[in-house]
Amino acid sequence: MASSSSIDLSGSTYCVLTGASQGIGRAIAVEVSKLLGPNSLMLLLARNKQELAKTASLCESDNVKVLFESVDLSRAANKEMKGVLENSLQRRNVTDFALNLIFHNVGSLGNLAVETSRMEDVEELREYYDLNVFKVISLNTQFLKIFQDVEDRVVIVNVTSLCAIKPMGGMAFYCSGKAAREMYFRVLAEEKKHVRVLNYSPGPVETAMIDYVLAEAVNDNLRDVFTTFKNQGTLLKPEMTAKKCMKVLQSGKFTPGEHVDYFDDE
Numbered sequence: 001m002a003s004s005s006s007i008d009l010s011g012s013t014y015c016v017l018t019g020a021s022q023g024i025g026r027a028i029a030v031e032v033s034k035l036l037g038p039n040s041l042m043l044l045l046a047r048n049k050q051e052l053a054k055t056a057s058l059c060e061s062d063n064v065k066v067l068f069e070s071v072d073l074s075r076a077a078n079k080e081m082k083g084v085l086e087n088s089l090q091r092r093n094v095t096d097f098a099l100n101l102i103f104h105n106v107g108s109l110g111n112l113a114v115e116t117s118r119m120e121d122v123e124e125l126r127e128y129y130d131l132n133v134f135k136v137i138s139l140n141t142q143f144l145k146i147f148q149d150v151e152d153r154v155v156i157v158n159v160t161s162l163c164a165i166k167p168m169g170g171m172a173f174y175c176s177g178k179a180a181r182e183m184y185f186r187v188l189a190e191e192k193k194h195v196r197v198l199n200y201s202p203g204p205v206e207t208a209m210i211d212y213v214l215a216e217a218v219n220d221n222l223r224d225v226f227t228t229f230k231n232q233g234t235l236l237k238p239e240m241t242a243k244k245c246m247k248v249l250q251s252g253k254f255t256p257g258e259h260v261d262y263f264d265d266e
């Protein structure tokens, strides 16, 4: 597949999405499910089973069978991740699908109550990096192993952030984690020319994450920025950014591992 060719989601597609229980993940699940062709299969991952079930019910259709699994993605071992993926495929062969798609959407903000110059709790940092970087990499590796014989049908979307490329005071956990995660996917794209890799940055979106910033942040500028976003009504709705993500993905107009932002051509 050429790096600029469009991506056709209308065939039989296998799609994995992390962080699917709410927010942007739920919205992406809903939007992608509308585009998938007959005999498609979706696997939704997060911890909250009830909310996953709600997302699944929004995605299920004649074309799309939806499975979900409650997994703590900060702790799952490689074997567990591989098992979850393999079980979801049931008796389907990896060559059955025209496209094998994974959205790495899971994410958290980390400790917003510690000043960057006072960060020293390595265990806390490690836990943050486990969920947001290390386990994202290991899940991606399990996915690639399963589909290694049909790599040219693999498409990977990493949900990144402006914070991966622009420092934001008060968010050292988040910015450094997003930067590391994005760079991993860029390096992967550099090596795996047949795999399509997109780093999609959704813009500021009205989700639980924003409320967490307002509740926890000690950095005045950070609180001001997000308070202004909220008060001026400039936050995007999850559906808006999910639709844009689909547009970018389907157009295929991104270079390997490119960081594409919601606002890039708005």
Ligand SMILES: NC(=O)c1ccc[n+]([C@@H]2O[C@H](COP(=O)([O-])OP(=O)(O)OC[C@H]3O[C@@H](n4cnc5c(N)ncnc54)[C@H](OP(=O)(O)O)[C@@H]3O)[C@@H](O)[C@H]2O)c1
Pocket: 018, 019, 020, 021, 022, 023, 024, 025, 045, 046, 047, 048, 049, 051, 071, 072, 073, 074, 075, 104, 105, 106, 107, 108, 131, 159, 160, 161, 162, 201, 202, 203, 204, 205, 206, 207, 208, 209, 210
């Ligand atoms: N909101 C924004 O303005 C914004 C801007 C730029 C980028 N982003 C990125 O977009 C992505 C989604 O953000 P969001 O705003 O939709 O956040 P959110 O509402 O907080 O959702 C986070 C998702 O991650 C899941 N999750 C968290 N910890 C988990 C764990 N240990 N194991 C498994 N799943 C876990 C949550 O599900 P459970 O709690 O059920 O496990 C939830 O589904 C993130 O990568 C974020 O960095 C967001």
